[in-house]
Amino acid sequence: MSAASLRWRLGWLVIATLAVVLVPLGIISFRATVVEVNELSDGRLAQSARTVDLLVREAGIDALRERADRAAFAPPRLTIPAAGHEVETEVGFRVTDASGAVRLESANFADVPRVAVPSEGFGELVLDAMHWRTYTLRDPALGITILAGERYDSRNDITRALWLDHALPLLLGMPLVAMLVGWAVRRGLRPLDRLADTLRRRAPGSREPVDLAQLPPELQPMIAALNDQLARLEDALERERRFSADVAHELRTPITTSLINVETAIGSHDRADTELALSQTQQALTMLARRVEQLLALARIEAGAAAAHARVDLREIAMEVIDELAQPIADWNVELSLSLPPQPLVVEGFAAGLAALLRNLVENALRHVPRGGAVELRLERQADTAVIEVIDNGPGIAPERRDEVFARFHREPGGRGDGYGLGLSIVQRVAQMHRARIELDDAPGGRGLCMRVRIPLARMNRDATQSSA
Known part of the structure; x- marks a missing residue:
């Protein structure tokens, strides 16, 4: 009925x-x-x-x-x-x-x-x-x-x-x-007809709020709630679109590595080479499974499913990221140096998100240095802040273009590989989740780029730093 x-x-x-x-x-x-x-x-x-x-x-x-x-x-x-x-x-x-x-x-x-x-x-x-x-x-x-x-x-x-x-x-x-009441009700409900017409003509994906100025005061709380709900819906759809793009970006490297190793195993007549290729395939698939878990964790984080931040040691995450990128580093013939502090560098955050941040910073640097180039990953403590620096000796980025690199699907010319321009966008989003600040400077030697991320230390780690000082 x-x-x-x-x-x-x-x-x-x-x-x-x-x-x-x-x-x-x-x-x-x-x-x-x-x-x-x-x-x-x-x-x-x-x-x-x-x-x-x-x-x-x-x-x-x-x-x-x-x-x-x-x-x-x-x-x-x-x-x-x-x-x-x-x-x-x-x-x-x-x-x-x-x-x-x-x-x-x-x-x-x-x-x-x-x-x-x-x-x-x-x-x-x-x-x-x-x-x-x-x-x-x-x-x-x-x-x-x-x-x-x-x-x-x-x-x-x-x-x-x-x-x-x-x-x-x-x-x-x-x-x-x-009859008069029917006419009066129809006339009184005319703002609802205008609202319905406005919503029908609303373009899909539009973030423009419904105008409250021309509506009766009784409808304004409802329209304010509707605008808030539309904004949340658009945010959810945007997260879905970003997640789909992130999946393609994050899974591309392990899938490509697995395919190369499988082709090597199939084409090799040497048992030792075949076993090595299969072993590397297994490692790549293991990395792929771990990457999928991390992406799902990121999706839950963005959707607000995570209950609270956890205490994360950036040193451990950095070691895991370097192990994961060992094969691309070897394939691209890039020298990677790692500098870690002697004490744990603990922040409050999401391990999967911070791993994605570090991995994309390093991958971005690897893509933009020539063969035989150098990339340095440096972690240090400055006062109550954990500082992550990724320094490369590539061509660098002109100061006037540095704000553009965080745009989705933006790619700098001359980069190695077939990336989709999402890496630094992921870095920026994870930094926003952790109240971190991103800085882009010239490399210390005058050539290349230094990407710096400042993340607040966890409270206990901060107190220990202050007491030792």
Whole structure:
């Protein structure tokens, strides 16, 4: 079952709210009006009785009876010009003396049975299935009792008219209100339509946030959260793209080494050469497996899966990286020197990320030195910082181009091999993870490049350094 649309829900909620409010108010108003009409009708009864009593006092009951006999005391008929028809007065009366004899009565009371007169004041009479509202006035001075009455069916006519007056506008107005509410809801939700249109026209991969200036304040928290979610999504997609490129970059060397060794083993007729090639293949595949594990660790790090940094000795990582790159170093005929401090150089970080940083720094230097060239990997402690330096005697990089080398897929001309220009991008990202700073300088001899990475030491290692100083 599909969920109801927001417009439908808002429209019916508004209509239901109006009905919940207006219907009780209409009922309360109707009841108050009926009470008011009954009070007015009762007042008319009492006023009619007092008017008859006043006439009897002024003219005398005999004179009134004589006039009534001549006119058959028919109730007067009134003409309402606006309505265009005649209506009959509905209040009748009867005058009795002390013995109960009827001395005077109106024509519309002639058929009413003569029963015991109700007590003085307002009362009720049910005569021949007719329900009467009465008012009794006694005049001790004249010795008469005046009974004024009105049938309830006339009051019921007024009640029905009141029902129509109250219910008909509501019944006729609710459809109109529903139409106006629907129009108002559609107009009120127009910002959502504009937002949906903006999101539909949004280019894939766009990092431009949705503009909040033209949106109602109620939507701005939602759009701010949406912008944040879109930014996170784009970051996640960018990490996926970077990871795919990093995989191709990181796995290329061990796969190529393995293929070369396999081809050597296949083409060799010497058992010793074949065994050597297979042994090197096994080493390359072992290196490949370790590299895959490191890449997966990097992916988890970037995705925030790692719980906390671990204490890592940069000396051990440097030795592992040199062992891993022994074959390319030998193939490229490059002299590699390693300078390590005598004490552990411990930082807080991710071993897989730092290994990728060192490996890519060294590989980048190896690619840009000529055959027979030299590369130096130097680790040292300076105050509370671990410093990694990779120095080569290659062509170097002009100062104005040094910021460009960290761009993804950027390759300096003259490099050896078929790299993809991702190595220094990986270095920069790992450095950002470890709050490290990267510096590019000329090599000390004036030719080549010195790439320097400064990483804060772990707290305990830093304290030990300060105490020894």
